[in-house]
Amino acid sequence: MAEPGEFTQRAFLNNKIDLVQAEAIADLIDATSAQAVRCAQRSLQGDFSAAINKLVAELIDLRMQIEAILDFPEEALELADANRYMEKLAKARTGLKHLFSLSQQGNILREGAHIVLVGLPNVGKSSLLNRLSGEDIALVSEIAGTTRDVIRQAINIHGVPLHIIDTAGLRDSQDIVENMGMARTKLAIQKADMVLLMVDAQQQEREMYQKILDLIPENIPKIFVINKIDLLKQEARVEVQNENSYIYLSAKNDQGIELLRNKILQLINWRGEEGVFMARERHLLALQQASQALERAAIEVGRIEFFAEELRLAQEALSKITGKFSSDDLLGEIFSRFCIGK
Ligand SMILES: Nc1nc2c(ncn2[C@@H]2O[C@H](COP(=O)(O)OP(=O)(O)OP(=O)(O)O)[C@@H](O)[C@H]2O)c(=O)[nH]1
Numbered sequence: 001m002a003e004p005g006e007f008t009q010r011a012f013l014n015n016k017i018d019l020v021q022a023e024a025i026a027d028l029i030d031a032t033s034a035q036a037v038r039c040a041q042r043s044l045q046g047d048f049s050a051a052i053n054k055l056v057a058e059l060i061d062l063r064m065q066i067e068a069i070l071d072f073p074e075e076a077l078e079l080a081d082a083n084r085y086m087e088k089l090a091k092a093r094t095g096l097k098h099l100f101s102l103s104q105q106g107n108i109l110r111e112g113a114h115i116v117l118v119g120l121p122n123v124g125k126s127s128l129l130n131r132l133s134g135e136d137i138a139l140v141s142e143i144a145g146t147t148r149d150v151i152r153q154a155i156n157i158h159g160v161p162l163h164i165i166d167t168a169g170l171r172d173s174q175d176i177v178e179n180m181g182m183a184r185t186k187l188a189i190q191k192a193d194m195v196l197l198m199v200d201a202q203q204q205e206r207e208m209y210q211k212i213l214d215l216i217p218e219n220i221p222k223i224f225v226i227n228k229i230d231l232l233k234q235e236a237r238v239e240v241q242n243e244n245s246y247i248y249l250s251a252k253n254d255q256g257i258e259l260l261r262n263k264i265l266q267l268i269n270w271r272g273e274e275g276v277f278m279a280r281e282r283h284l285l286a287l288q289q290a291s292q293a294l295e296r297a298a299i300e301v302g303r304i305e306f307f308a309e310e311l312r313l314a315q316e317a318l319s320k321i322t323g324k325f326s327s328d329d330l331l332g333e334i335f336s337r338f339c340i341g342k
Pocket residue numbers: 119120121122123124125126127128139140141142143144145146147148167168169170227228229230231249250251252253
């Protein structure tokens with residue numbers, strides 16, 4: 001019997017593909033939108049690897065020159081040479097930055113951000129979930145406290161995958177089950193990538209909202225959604241105040257939903273699919289390590305041994321991505337996630 005990912009692993013071990021391409025096969029199988037398919041295909045064709053290899057080649061070229069100086073310490077480093085090395089280093093850093101930004105976009109496509117809907121009972125959270133997903137997933141009623149449990153739904157906005165999490169409305173309640181639901185709401189907030197704080201346009205009770213706001217950690221992006229504008233006969237719109245975004249919409253009448261969609265994409269830093277590679281957390285981490293090493297190298301040009309060492313570390317970090325230097329543990333983890341026989 002074939003093991004999970006066995007055929008892909010054999011292709012990798014026999015140098016037919018590198019590690020990024022092997023991962024791209026898994027990502028292609030798991031892709032949930034046309035965008036994700038195209039990005040995985042780009043990585044599978046070797047575009048991501050080629051970009052990494054080009055950077056590695058630049059670093060090797062620079063290292064060869066530096067290491068040669070280390071071998072002949074009697075020849076002092078000329079200023080003109082030092083300037084040339086700095087130029088090459090700057091070029092590598094720019095290339096790395098660009099690659100990181102493309103990979104970050106790819107990571108959004110792979111993982112999908114978790115967006116949690118919170119607010120008082122009855123403001124229309126479940127109605128918004130249904131509207132965003134285009135399906136009747138959550139129960140909607142005029143009874144406050146309709147949603148008891150956390151409801152998750154995978155959706156996509158213009159091809160970008162997202163997980164929307166509808167929660168039990170927060171209020172002071174004596175109901176045991178409702179309180180259990182609220183405890184889950186609080187847990188969901190802690191794990192969110194973004195929070196949509198929903199308010200009823202007719203009744204914006206400040207005190208209770210402050211309590212909900214206090215539950216949301218500082219560093220999590222939020223959007224204030226003011227729902228039911230149809231009841232006040234208002235127009236859908238976006239307002240920005242003190243760097244906070246307020247979206248006025250009607251979940252029931254389908255007004256302003258597109259404004260919300262665009263704002264969500266903006267807050268997760270989605271900048272379009274152009275040239276994006278499918279990237280994993282592991283790739284981002286390695287790119288970051290390489291970038292930190294080059295940053296330190298820039299400070300060390302005067303001390304050539306340290307400069308050389310930082311370049312070596314940067315090269316090693318990049319090579320980990322394509323699998324030139326990888327531990328067996330990492331390979332085991334990557335291939336075990338494939339389905340059997342792939
Ligand atoms: N007029 C109007 N009514 C809305 C709108 N959105 C939701 N409603 C109504 O508001 C009531 C509550 O909606 P839900 O979506 O169940 O509210 P919820 O926030 O999920 O409530 P809980 O689950 O109890 O926390 C329902 O009667 C909806 O039809 C809107 O945009 N305009």
